[in-house]
Amino acid sequence: MNKKRKKIRLSWNKKCCICMFPAIIGTLVFSLIPFIRVVYYSGIKNQFDTSFALFSNYERVWKNEYFRIAFKNSVQLILICVPILVVIAILISLILVFGKMQKRRIQIAFILPMVIPTAGIAVIWRQFFSEIDNIIPVYLLFIWKNVGICIILLTAAFASIQKDVYEAAYLEGANSVRRHIYMTLPISAPTIFFTTLLSIVNSFRIFKESYLYYGTNYPPDYGYTLQYYMNNHFLKLNYQNLSASAVFSTLFAGIVIAAGMSFIRRFQN
């Protein structure tokens, strides 16, 4: 009996492996194996002289003026835009979950921008902000587009809080603002942190919004982000610089993601 059961389990595992097979092969062929080549490219001098140059590519990229501007802008985006985005999302979700109004229809309005193609909306954005000469329109576009996913995650978390948690506070006469600051937010803190992390990750992807808004490969300096840098080197087919900055961005994103994940995990425990 025992033996037979073990046999079934083994074949089940094998079947699961077969299930995973196509996806993993695809990822290997299109992402992981080429990524090893990217690392290789970033280490050699150039395509014709394949001797190893170790860090000279990295050094060149790091010293590049535009790379620095791009890096600064990307960090600035995370530091300014993401907190604003999360706060807005929290406020809206609180009202949606705890406010007493017909919320289904209203929720649609906040989430719809998430699925709307940016290219379709960039035109009207340009029309709205044609006179403004700074980065704020792009930030607004980013917030507009990303509030939806945050609201989905946050409303789910808020709605799953048991109602009797609030009863004690209610009896003590705490008003609704205090109640939410001291109870709702701490209880759903892991979700809030996760939302923040997700927003940071999404801020790495702001290129599309920015590119469609400016409509050019060379936006003004304040709008120049890491992705522009890489995109422009892509168009020039400058593999060494491109690979070095790709590896660099991978590390940067990886560190941010890993730090965020471990923070959340520690918080949950």
Added chain:
Amino acid sequence: MKKYLLKFLFLMSALLFILPILSTIGMSFWQEKLSLQPWIDLLLDTPVFYKMFWNSMFYASVITILELCVATPCAFGLVTSKIRGKKIIFMIYLILMMMPLQVTLLPNYIGLREMGLLNTRAGIIFPMIFSAFGIVVLHQYMLNLDEAQIEAARLETDSVIKILMYVVAPQMKACIIATSVFLFAECFNMLEQPMLFLKEERLQNLTVFMMNASGYEGNVLFPASVIFLIPVSILYLYFNDALEKGIKL
């Protein structure tokens, strides 16, 4: 009184969120005065638009369907199997999902170049099929599946496909729908891949059309935007319940 003011403010902010969409629709009927001229320019005078519209639809639908076919078994395998290292595989997918697109584009480009798939439809479709998003979202949702049911089903049948179709899929309905809507929206909106992987105009999608629209004659941008917004909005409005319930991260 204060309560009504708050309510009013909230409704206003909701309105602010759909204002860009409404004004896009409004602007498409405007050319110095109220007129249908932009629509006539687009619909009758710019035949390229249709090619790119159907291209977009083709890419988005094919990628969504194929990615679901690939990702669902993979996520199922990751959740139910007891292989060592499945956690690592999942972590790799999680990191891949969170990577900026520009980072994954270069490996994709190199991979496609080696296989001679640049400048073909397959070159757009394949890397997207194996994107990590579907696997991660489905995996997270499957963690909440009723394991007892799967165990019971395993006593009945040996076929994984049957279990997937009759036991897993019905429980996953909301998640599968939400994932498809997201994937579709993402593919409908993709810009970098066609821009970098495709050279020929006949293969491009609508996003690239919008980028180049200033080069076309007539005031085609706004009506094209409106048509661009419609398919995804329909999908969302139709499936919004599933979309809000089906995402667990």
Added chain:
Amino acid sequence: MREKKGLLFFTLFFWLFMIFFTLFSNNLHNCMLTKAEIYYPKMRMFYLKDGTDNEVRQKCYAIPAWMEDCDLFIAQTEEKNGQERIFARNIQVKLGEKEGLFCPIISNDYFGEPLILRSENVLSDGEEIYVKNWR
């Protein structure tokens, strides 16, 4: 469920709309254009005055004599929105004296492009036209 029904209706309408225009946009577009007929002028022998008293026999492009007083338009293809299309262009040419039914074009910058023989409406320079007997 009632609102979803409306949405379903709209979806159906949208797809029919898109399919209809994909299939028929070209035809509709052609219907909206001014229809015109072209012809290719042929070379003929003319007696031309060359400033002195002599008359020179020379081969020239000939247009029908009744077109002598009209504005002349040629049809030429240009690329517009990624497609080859036909446009009417006004040309200023010097005409010689008519001989019988024909009138010679003396200018040197005319090389036998298709002339618009008749059109539905009055043409303006640079207007897109639909030519029934193109090529």
